[in-house]
Amino acid sequence: xxxxxxxxxxxxxxxxxxxxxxxxxxxxxxxxxxxxxxxxxxxxxxxxxxxxxxxxxxxxxxxxxxxxxxxxxxxxxxxxxxxxxxxxxxxxxxxxxxxxxxxxxxxxxxxxxxxxxxxxxxxxxxxxxxxxxxxxxxxxxxxxxxxxxxxxxxxxxxxxxxxxxxxxxxxxxxxxxxxxxxxxxxxxxxxxxxxxxxxxxxxxxxxxxxxxxxxxxxxxxxxxxxxxxxxxxxxxxxxxxxxxxxxxxxxxxxxxxxxxxxxx
Amino acid sequence: xxxxxxxxxxxxxxxxxxxxxxxxxxxxxxxxxxxxxxxxxxxxxxxxxxxxxxxxxxxxxxxxxxxxxxxxxxxxxxxxxxxxxxxxxxxxxxxxxxxxxxxxxxxxxxxxxxxxxxxxxxxxxxxxxxxxxxxxxxxxxxxxxxxxxxxxxxxxxxxxxxxxxxxxxxxxxxxxxxxxxxxxxxxxxxxxxxxxxxxxxxxxxxxxxxxxxxxxxxxxxxxxxxxxxxxxxxxxxxxxxxxxxxxxxxxxxxxxxxxxxxxxxxxxxxxxxxxxxxxxxxxxxxxxxxxxxxxxxxxxxxxxx
Numbered sequence: 205x206x207x208x209x210x211x212x213x214x215x216x217x218x219x220x221x222x223x224x225x226x227x228x229x230x231x232x233x234x235x236x237x238x239x240x241x242x243x244x245x246x247x248x249x250x251x252x253x254x255x256x257x258x259x260x261x262x263x264x265x266x267x268x269x270x271x272x273x274x275x276x277x278x279x280x281x282x283x284x285x286x287x288x289x290x291x292x293x294x295x296x297x298x299x300x301x302x303x304x305x306x307x308x309x310x311x312x313x314x315x316x317x318x319x320x321x322x323x324x325x326x327x328x329x330x331x332x333x334x335x336x337x338x339x340x341x342x343x344x345x346x347x348x349x350x351x352x353x354x355x356x357x358x359x360x361x362x363x364x365x366x367x368x369x370x371x372x373x374x375x376x377x378x379x380x381x382x383x384x385x386x387x388x389x390x391x392x393x394x395x396x397x398x399x400x401x402x403x404x405x406x407x408x409x410x411x412x413x414x415x416x417x418x419x420x421x422x423x424x425x426x427x428x429x430x431x432x433x434x435x436x437x438x439x440x441x442x443x444x445x446x447x448x449x450x451x452x453x454x455x456x457x458x459x460x461x462x463x464x465x466x467x468x
Numbered sequence: 469x470x471x472x473x474x475x476x477x478x479x480x481x482x483x484x485x486x487x488x489x490x491x492x493x494x495x496x497x498x499x500x501x502x503x504x505x506x507x508x509x510x511x512x513x514x515x516x517x518x519x520x521x522x523x524x525x526x527x528x529x530x531x532x533x534x535x536x537x538x539x540x541x542x543x544x545x546x547x548x549x550x551x552x553x554x555x556x557x558x559x560x561x562x563x564x565x566x567x568x569x570x571x572x573x574x575x576x577x578x579x580x581x582x583x584x585x586x587x588x589x590x591x592x593x594x595x596x597x598x599x600x601x602x603x604x605x606x607x608x609x610x611x612x613x614x615x616x617x618x619x620x621x622x623x624x625x626x627x628x629x630x631x632x633x634x635x636x637x638x639x640x641x642x643x644x645x646x647x648x649x650x651x652x653x654x655x656x657x658x659x660x661x662x663x664x665x666x667x668x669x670x671x672x673x674x675x676x677x678x679x680x681x682x683x684x685x686x687x688x689x690x691x692x693x694x695x696x697x698x699x700x701x702x703x704x705x706x707x708x709x710x711x712x713x714x715x716x717x718x719x720x721x722x723x724x725x726x727x728x729x730x731x732x733x734x735x736x737x738x739x740x741x742x743x744x745x746x747x748x749x750x751x752x753x754x755x756x757x758x759x760x761x762x763x764x765x766x767x768x769x770x771x772x773x
Contacts, residue, residue, distance in 0.1 A: 269720045276522040289720040354520055356508050358583075366583050368508045394506040395523040398721040 244313035247426045253448035257456040258419045259303040259434050266292050266438075266462060271398040278353035279330035279396060289398070290335040292438050299418020300460055302336045303436045304388060304404045306411035307422065308443060310430035316408040322346040322379065325391070325401065327355045327371065332391065332401030336437075338411040339403060341385055347371070347378040354395060359403065361389040368394070388435060402437060427452070434458040477548055478610040484541040485603040489738055491538050492596060494531040496734035499651055500727040503527040504584050510577040535573060542569045545606065558609055565602040572599055586654050593648035597641055597741060604742040608749050613687055620756040621681065629677045629688075630755050633748040636670045636695070640741045643667050647737065651730070657710060664706060671699045674747070685754050691747035698740035705733040 268288040273279040293301035322344035326333045330351055339345055349355050349371040357378065358368040364382045371378060382389065382405040393399035404411060412420035422432075427450045435441045439460050448454050498504055503524030513519040513529045521529060542565050549562035575592040582588065608614055623629050643663040649655040678684060678692040709729035716726040 269718065271720055275524070275526075278522065291720060353522060354514065354525070356506065358505055358508075368505050368583055370508050370514055372514070394503060394528075395525055397502050397524060400720070 244315040247314055247316075247424060249424070251427055251450035252424045253427055253451060254421060254423045254453040255307075255425060255430070255432060255446060255448060255456055256419065256421045256453060257305075257458065258417070259300045259305070259414050259436075259458045259460060260418065261294050261298060261300045262459050262461045264462065265294050268292070273330055273396070273398065276330065276353055276396060278351065282329045282351070287329075287331070290331070291400075292436075293335075295416055295418050297417060299414065300436060301414055301416060301418060302334070303414040303418075303420070303434050303458070303460070304336050304338060304402070304411065305414065305420040305422065305432065305434045305458070306338065306387075306404065306406055307408065307425070308431040308433040310428050311408055311410070311426075312428070314408070314426060316340065318343040318381075319409065324348065325357075325403070326350055327357070327393070327399070330355075330396050330399060332393075332399055334401075334413065336388070336402045336404070336413045338413060339382065339405055340409055341405055341407050342381050342383055345380050345382075345403065347380065349373065349375050355393045355399070356395050357391065358394055359389050359391045361386055364389065364405070388437075404435070432456055434460065436460055439463075473612040473615045474552060474610065475612070477552060478607065478612070480541075480545060480548065481603070481607040481610045484538070484545050485600070485607040485742070487534070487538045487541055488600045488603045489735065489742075491531070491534045492600060492738045493731055493735050494527070494534045495593075495596060496731040497527045497727065498531045500730045501527050501722050504579065504589075507532075507580065510580040532576075535576065539569050539573060542566050542603075549606070549610075553610075555609075558606070561602065561606055561609075565599065565606060568595060568599040568602060571595060586652050589652050590645070590649055590654060593652070594645050597644050597738065600738055601637075601641070601741065601745050604745050605749060608746050614749075614753060618685075618754065620754055621683065621685070622758055623681075623751075623755045624758050625677065628755070628757065629674070629681075630748070630751040630757065632670060632674045632677055633744065633751045636667070636674050637741070637744040637748045639663070639667050639670055640737070640744050644734075644737050644741060647734070660706075664703070668699060668703065671695055671744075685750070687750040687754060688747065691743045691750065695740060695743040695747060698736055698743055701736050702733065702740060705729060705736055709733040 269291065271287045271289055273283065273287065290302060295301055318340045323337050323339045324346045325337055326348040328348075328350040330353065337345075347357055352373045354370060354372045356368055356370045358366075359382075360366060361382070363384045363386050367380070369378060382403070384405065385407050386405045388402040388404045391401040391403060410422045410425055412422050414420050425448055427448055429445065429447045431443055431445055433441050433443045439462060442458050442460060444456050444458065446454050446456050501524055506524035506528040507513045507519065509515060513525070513532065519525055519529055546562040546566040549559050553559050553562070572592065572595045575588060575595060578588050579585070579592055627635070643660070643666075646655065646660040646663045650657055650660050675692050675696045678688050681688070709726070709732070712723065712726040712729045716723040
């Protein structure tokens with residue numbers, strides 16, 4: 205074997221080696237700093253305040269996009285009626301569903317250990333349920349596949365580790381967590397391109413997702429001055445400042461409008 | 469050793485080139501349907517040879533199946549050439565194609581295992597076109613027409629048709645890469661648009677040059693005509709695919725129209741490159757470069773022995 209053949213063989217082996225070592229995850233980012241819990245006092249429950257409110261949609265009603273599930277007969281068979289995207293869901297009372305509302309700043313140096321209970325993200329009816337969830341850093345996310353078809357779950361984060369895992373029908377729940385704060389991580393199923401979801405990862409527990417009435421409630425806040433943000437996947441983020449005293453409940457309503465020319 | 473044309477070998481090389489075009493289409497279907505990671509493992513698919521072909525798994529695993537078929541054809545072609553082909557450079561070209569298809573398979577695996585790193589995806593797209601050029605070249609040079617000895621035309625223009633055909637091939641290749649870079653979100657559409665203008669300019673010159681030849685060999689005229697027609701179709705398909713892509717931005721999933729137009733744009737681009745490769749090859753085969761001369765001005769074309 206001459207030198208050229210040796211070099212070619214070594215290059216091929218090297219490529220195969222990297223391919224074999226790759227797994228389905230991108231190279232890990234350094235996570236040491238992110239996994240360390242911030243030092244600080246816990247919130248005193250006796251003084252905890254609440255911020256509540258709703259997210260109102262203004263100026264028209266965008267046309268909902270219909271999903272085409274015919275690429276997988278198992279998915280299409282699950283729905284007797286047309287299915288529409290959850291990208292923009294306007295409730296009957298004119299409020300917006302699936303808006304991620306969270307405390308953006310003002311929390312100081314409190315410590316917020318990750319909850320023991322996992323957040324649950326289900327693949328049900330070939331849709332992610334719920335469409336938007338929030339978790340704390342290092343809190344478990346329990347991912348289910350309730351469908352009788354194969355899904356792959358693929359978060360596409362910017363600062364956390366990206367991974368892509370298949371979940372055949374009847375698969376055991378998948379437990380994952382995100383060590384770094386990130387707003388918001390898109391999640392997709394590459395098998396079913398209409399399936400999209402978002403995960404908000406925060407260091408603290410002060411977040412909520414608006415429901416069928418467009419309302420949200422953030423409980424357990426220590427007294428202080430805060431910036432509250434409301435994120436909607438299509439229309440972006442709006443913010444408001446609020447001051448809460450001990451045991452106080454404040455109402456903060458948001459209004460989200462489509463940009464000029466959008467909607468109908 | 470004089471080459472003896474083997475019709476069977478030529479037909480097999482044509483089959484390999486045709487299957488490679490099908491592979492380009494299958495690859496474009498994967499990208500356009502956002503199916504690149506529908507199968508998270510490699511080289512197996514969901515741990516087996518044949519996964520359930522549902523949703524985007526159909527496109528991704530279908531691409532792998534066509535790629536395996538092309539790989540098999542290339543192995544057979546390389547072995548066939550090695551055993552039967554008297555021209556050493558053609559045998560080596562067969563080996564180069566084999567090396568390229570193996571490397572292409574590894575790059576495809578790396579794109580899956582490392583979650584579509586854009587440079588690797590672009591390398592995969594680039595090598596696809598290079599391999600297609602190799603397959604087309606093998607199909608051309610194993611044909612009877614290539615191996616017939618004919619007098620050469622003297623092309624005295626500057627730039628010569630040979631240079632223009634080579635420039636067109638290179639520019640088409642770069643243009644296909646710019647298109648891939650745009651589809652993989654590595655660049656904006658602007659470089660691809662600039663490339664389209666450049667390709668059109670050079671192709672028009674190539675075709676005009678071939679038309680101006682007093683005696684037009686069929687081997688030059690046919691690929692030149694095909695190139696002109698394919699580039700004209702591309703100029704229609706390109707804007708249509710782009711507009712369909714813009715219209716699909718609001719859609720929660722790739723639209724059928726966007727996928728169809730994009731795949732057609734990629735396929736016709738590949739065919740245009742193939743036509744350009746064949747033209748450039750036959751320019752080398754049938755045209756003579758004038759020797760440095762002193763004195764009298766030459767006529768535009770002359771037959772040389």
